[in-house]
Amino acid sequence: MPDDKFNFLLRMGDNALVLSQRLSQWCGKGPALEEDIALTNVALDLLGQARLWFAYAGELEGKDRDEDQLAFLRDAHDFRNLLLVEQPNGTYADTLARQFYFDSWHYFLLQELTKSSDARVADIAEKSIKEVSYHLRRSGDLVVRLGDGSEQSRSMMQAALDDLWMYTGEMFKADAVDEAMTAQSIAPAPADLHAPWLAHVQGIFEEATLVLPPANAWMQQGGRQGKHTEHLGYLLAEMQFLQRAYPGAQW
């Protein structure tokens, strides 16, 4: 069904867009100038990737919706991003934990998508993975530096990684959309990404002298089907305000 592919593309675009918006909220408030610049550069990469996914989704849908309409004129229940990426920025450790879990998953997913049977998906993945490998090197590095740092940085990093652990489960759970994408060799089965993801995350935890949360922990889910935490509505209210208040406004 073309609907399945549209949904798959929205999920890719929404993850990138929502996380980009979250990271942009750090602009001008980073703990150090270098971190401020780094976070906003990562946000910019993700925004560019979101545009590529949305442009394709809009063309495929054939209802004349462009990337801006998909970003600014959909309500929370129409968003298909992971619950993880909409979680608030919290402390810098919270932001890094969110980024590290996401980057690790994003990297292994994109690696598989470069082999997609859909040439345009493969092209977008090939472009994106170069940027995402940089994001992952950076977030992994910082998790190690804070984890294997002072008593305080270690306890904050551990607490942040523990808190967000329950949002990692839905990255590996398949629904009908995923099954259709896997059957057409457009995308990998989500469960297949778990082993490489866990191996990488485990390696960084060890280097950082941190304790990996239990494998059988209870996992939250629903974002990919449009059931979000309360945080997404507030994020969208801020992001979409201008286009909602002044439809078609441009500069």
Add this chain to the structure above:
Amino acid sequence: MVNATLPATEQIWGWLHEVPDPEVPAISVVDLGIVRDVAWQEDGDEPECVVTITPTYSGCPAMGVIAQAISETLRQHGVNRVRLATQLSPAWTTDWMSESGKTKLKGYGIAPPVQQAIDISGISRRRNTAPIACPHCGSTHTRVVSEFGSTSCKALYRCDDCREPFDYFKPH
């Protein structure tokens, strides 16, 4: 049929060589390696010049300005029908940058990428990188201040000898 009044594509490449990168005006968009192809397309009416470009970073805010600058430059040379096409694959890397482009970067005060962008998709934290020479004094006693600089494509470095900060164009 070849239209005798159309400028040759080699000529157009030459004109594009005059279009500066908006963020790094010392080098042209051709030096930077983002122009993939120039071709004439005949579709019945007036032939159309199709310039295929590739983004450096997917979120690079300069792409819009670059596309506009290319169209305007070609129009000034009498090419009225210009279409910009975007191509993502093969993805742009700094290996596409010309040698003359790298020399011009250095002259402008930006250290050019010192290694080939071979391990761009690697995720190991520890990577051996060749020493980066300061574009001002040539010393290799330099260190990274920030992995991200004034634009996505650059990192911020500092020279321990001449004490000057400088931008490094990252292998990407």
